[in-house]
Amino acid sequence: MHAFCRIRHRRRAIAALLLVVALLAAGKLGQCQDDDDDYDDSDGDDGDGGGNTADVPLFANIVYDRLMSLTGAFTKEFGNQLKYCIKDSDKDWNQAFNFSADLRFLVNCIKQKGDLTSRLCNAAEIKFYFNNFYDNTGENAAKINILKPNKNCNLTSWVPGCEPGWACNINPNQNVKLNDSRQMPVRTYKCHPCCPGFFCPRGITCMIPCPLGAYCPLAKLNKTTGVCDPYNYQLPPGQPNHTCGGADMWADVLSTRQVFCPPGYYCPSTIQKISCSSGHYCRKGSTSEIRCFKKSSCKPNSSNQDITIFGALVMVALCLLLLIIYNFSGQILSNRERRQAKSREAAARSARETVQARERWKSAKDVAKKHAVGLQAQLSRTFSRKTSKGSGQSHESSDASSSKNAGLPPKKKESSNLTKVIQSLEENPESDQGFNLQIGDKNIKKNVPKGKQMHTRSQIFKYAYGQIEKEKALEQQNKNLTFSGVISMATDTEIRTRPVIEIAFKDLTLTLIGSKKKLLRSVTGKLMPGRVAAVMGPSGAGKTTFLTALAGKTTGCEITGLVLINGKVEPIRFYKKIIGFVPQDDIVHGNLTVEENLWFSARCRLSADLSKADKVLVVERIIESLGLQTIRESLVGTVEKRGISGGQRKRVNVGLEMVMEPSLLILDEPTSGLDSASSSLLLKALRREALEGVNICMVVHQPSYTLYKMFDDLILLAKGGITVYHGSVKKVEEYFSGLGINVPERVNPPDYYIDILEGIIKPNTTSGITCKQLPLRWMLHNGYDVPRDMLHDDATGDASSRSSENSNVKVETLSIAGEVWDHVKDIVGQRKDDFKYHFLHSIDLSNRSTPGVMTQYKYFLGRVGKQRLREARIQGVDFLILCLAGVCLGTLAKMSDETFGSLGYTYTVIAVSLLCKIGALRSFSLEKLHYWRERTSGMSSLAYFLARDTIDHFNTIIKPIVYLSMFYFFNNPRSSFVDNYIILVALVYCVTGIGYFFAIFFQPGTAQLWSALMPVVLTLIATQETTSKFLANICYTKWALEAFVVVNAERYSGVWLITRCGSMMQSGYDINDWGLCIVVLILYGMLSRCIAFFCMVTVSRN
Secondary structure, three states: OHHHHHHHHHHHHHHHHHHHHHHHHHHHHHHHOOOOOEEOOOOOOOOOOOOOHHHHHHHHHHHHHHHHOOHHHHHHHHHHHOOOOOOOHHHHHHHHHOOOOOOHHHHHHHHHOOOHHHHEOOHHHHHHHHHHHHHOOHHHHHHOOOOOOOOOEOOOOEOHHHOOOEEEEOOOOOOEEOOOOOOOOOOOEEEEEOOOOEEOOOOOOOEEEOOOOEOOOOOEEEOOOOEEEOOOEEOOOOOOOOOOOOEOOOOOOOOOHHHEOOOOEEEEEOOEEEEOOOOEEOOOOOOOOEEOOOHHHOOOOEOOOOOHHHHHHHHHHHHHHHHHHHHHHHHHHHHHHHHHHHHHHHHHHHHHHHHHHHHHHHHHHHHHHHHHHHHHHHHHHHHHHHHHHOOOOOHHHHHHHHHHOOOOOOOOOOOOHHHHHHHHHHHOOOOOHHHHOOOOOOOOOOOOOOHHHOOOHHHHHHHHHHHHHHHHHHHHHOOOOOHHHHHHHHHOOOOOOOOOOOEEEEEEEEEEOOOOOEEEEEEEEEEOOOOEEEEEOOOOOOHHHHHHHHOOOOOOEEEEEEEEEOOEOOOHHHHHHHEEEEOOOOOOOOOOEHHHHHHHHHHHHOOOOOOHHHHHHHHHHHHHHOOOHHHOOOEOOOOOOOOOOHHHHHHHHHHHHHOOOOOEEEEEOOOOOOOHHHHHHHHHHHHHHHHOOOEEEEEOOOOOHHHHHOOOEEEEEEOOOEEEEEEEHHHHHHHHHHOOOOOOOOOOHHHHHHHHHHOOOOOOOOOOOOHHHHHHHHHHHHOOOOOHHHHHHHHHOOHHHHHHHHHHHHHHHOOHHHHHHHHHHHHHHHHHHHHHHHHOOOOOOOOOOOOOHHHHHHHHHHHHHHHHHOOHHHHHHHHHHHHHHHHHHHHHOOOOOOOOOHHHHHHHHHHHHHHHHHHHHOOOHHHHHHHHHHHHOOOOHHHHHHHHHHHHHHHHHHHHHHHHHHHHHHHOOOOOHHHHHHHHHHHHHHHHHHHHHHHHHOOHHHHHHHHHHHHHHHHHHHHOOOOOHHHHHOOHHHHHHHHHHHHHHOOOOHHHHHHHHHHHHHHOOOHHHHHHHHHHHHHHHHHHHHHHHHHHHHOOOO
16 A cells, blocks of 8 residues: 555656646747637637748747747746756756757648647646646556546547547637636647647547657557557547547656657657768757767667777776886885885995094004104113113213203103004993094094985984994993993983883782682782893783783783882873784784884884984884894795794894884793794893883793893782782792702703693692692782782682682583673773773873874875785786776776666676775774784774774876776666766765775674675665655665666756656655765765774773
């Protein structure tokens, strides 16, 4: 019943449309009468056509001029009632009923009978006719061409004019106004066939002009079928004198396709049909022929043009353009990297040569000094012998001279420049004084540019490598000097000191909020600057949990105890800009080189006030210390593309945190998977950092004895997160020996202690201490407060085992619902902590001003751009799939004039949505781990998101061109390429934002499933007639499809007017909403991006 009512409503709406159009036509034609708009039987009742034949064209022009004079009177009513399908009423009216170019159909009708004005329908008749469209619904829908009985055509009165294609004059002595919409005149006098160019419906005895684009000739009887071609109506039986008349109906193309000018022809007037010439094509309902792009592609009577070759040319041109951009960009990057490598190699070579020259100068100076000492001794011996021989002779003269000069002060001999240089070198062997003996500026050393004054690449690299070489030399000679002191001596610049972070914790306990499970328990100790602490223990001892608690990254846990930062109770997150955290997984960008990874981290996390030269020095120093010089230009590599080795990747992972010059460096198993040489190299680099006052704490699994001795402190944890030992590495064996636990010979101490805590080895002690009592012994040894349950366990001996059994019983007795509820509370607590961590304002106590959002946006933009260039093959595959989709859909979903191509556009919306969402998933699905690491280190989430979205705008612009280059030229719709491109750009922008949300909120597999199902489901919902308007409007596919249909329907005018309005009404579209559709799609894209960004900063790694 509901569907029946909807069909009835739509038929009435279509009928109302036709009624308005016909009223306009009738109103304009009615102006050919006298000033009172009346006509009577005096107008040409002669059977020969009436009047002088020479005056007929002049009369036709007068009739048409008066016909067009009422255009403004009906424009307002016309636009208000049909505004959903009429954008410009004057334009659409002229395209349908502007016959000024050819009035022959009026001239011919006047010549034929001379009764044109008396046979035209008035407003009441037209209204009566078009009401039939919505009265005949349901079972009577097939009787649309049969009118209800009326004054002129009923059971008692059925004149020949009641038959289709015929019309009659008004009865004699009758005055009728054409604009009268209430009273139907008596029209049964002198019935004749309908004039060509008009249509005369069955059951009404008057004529209505056919619109432009229609072909309304007189019908001819087909003696084989007995119907009047081309209108397919039959002659009335029993009336042998009745002939075929004119057209009988004008409605939508499905009901009256025979009225439309056929494809392959064009109809400049409603009575003329001309074949399309070669080099032109003519669509259905055309009033003129259209020139083809290439004449040879259109044969005579072509209904469309074959422009697939242009699609191929557009695609080839686009491919060439993309290849040029890719190669040009790649060439620029390669040239830049080569120039940078040459500058770096030249600077390193110059620094090495300078050091070698200084060493040679020192050697020569030492040799010269030795020879000078020997010569001085020889001269002194010779001089002493001569003095002894002539002492007697010169005694008197010496006395005289001495008496003369007794009153004068002694003269001081001035040293020469060479003597000054030698003395300077003796006092400071590392001085550059020996190299400054050049002609020119004597203060050349003072004029050497400092770090902030250097701008060229060569200057920066010379500065960096010069400092590194000096640091190496001074480090070799001054083993007892701190590393910062070495740097200050070598650079002669201001000393940059790092803030010191000392962490003290007492009774640190972590408990899950829901299940109340304790992850750490009563951990007490201190981590001091300048020392390297190792955290060891068996699996499940809470080593990583301990590090995350120190770094302030724990969520969903209740933290009890006391944590002091530099002696103050402050959250550790206040210092996150100077805290480095190296995760256990090697989270490094695989499509960037080693140097690019390190340089990006340094630029975003070092102080914004630090000069570029100093940043380069930091990066080069880390590359040097980690032994990454040989692979600095190599890609790190991904799962699909192999890069550097696993050990090298681990060192790069550590270097990402070292380049930001942290004050607290926390590392989670940095030596796992490394050989002894790589581990030793990494530990040496970390010890150099510790010499600068960095507080270093790291989890280590089974280190070798050499590595073990390189640590300063050891934190040994037992299962359950309880401390067994926390102190100096030098005293650990002494402490356990006091408990009766001695390490056997040729056994690595940390391995032995971990095996005891794991329960693999029993302690070889006579005191009866078990591995479960070791935490209690440590607490008692240091005088810490011991929990009551641990004291009870120690008193009963085996109480810990019974406690474990009791806890197992309690766990078994817990209900499933309780476990689920505890798990939910854990998740809620974790989300709550995430929200507080990311959204609540926190104080920055690090005293480091990192680059702002826009500066980081620029850095992120450069990084993402390089990554996209190196993923050009994946982009090419995306473009190829879009091309294939365009070819298939453009070929299979041929353009249909009846539906304005809605089927092909429906497939387009689904295909483009699906493919672009899948492509958008790669922007964030594969980068989640990298983003989480960068976000927790203090980098801007907004800059990260905006940079990736900005680079994806390239796909937003290019992908519509790629798809349309195939679909548009294979489907060949009437709408322009530019209009379709604008819609697709808005659609791709919209679905890309939705793809961001799926990629961030769901796991990769689930996100792909949502991306595939969503466009199909939303399109089905939006195109169903039974769907509510509100539900359809929230589907983005509805707005995209409406924009495509509207921009195509605008190109259908004239005879297509009723078809256009009927289709728009049935679909619920509005021809004026094209701009609104574009705006809605863009707003959907912006809203989805805002939601995606919100999810990105709130959703954390599980």
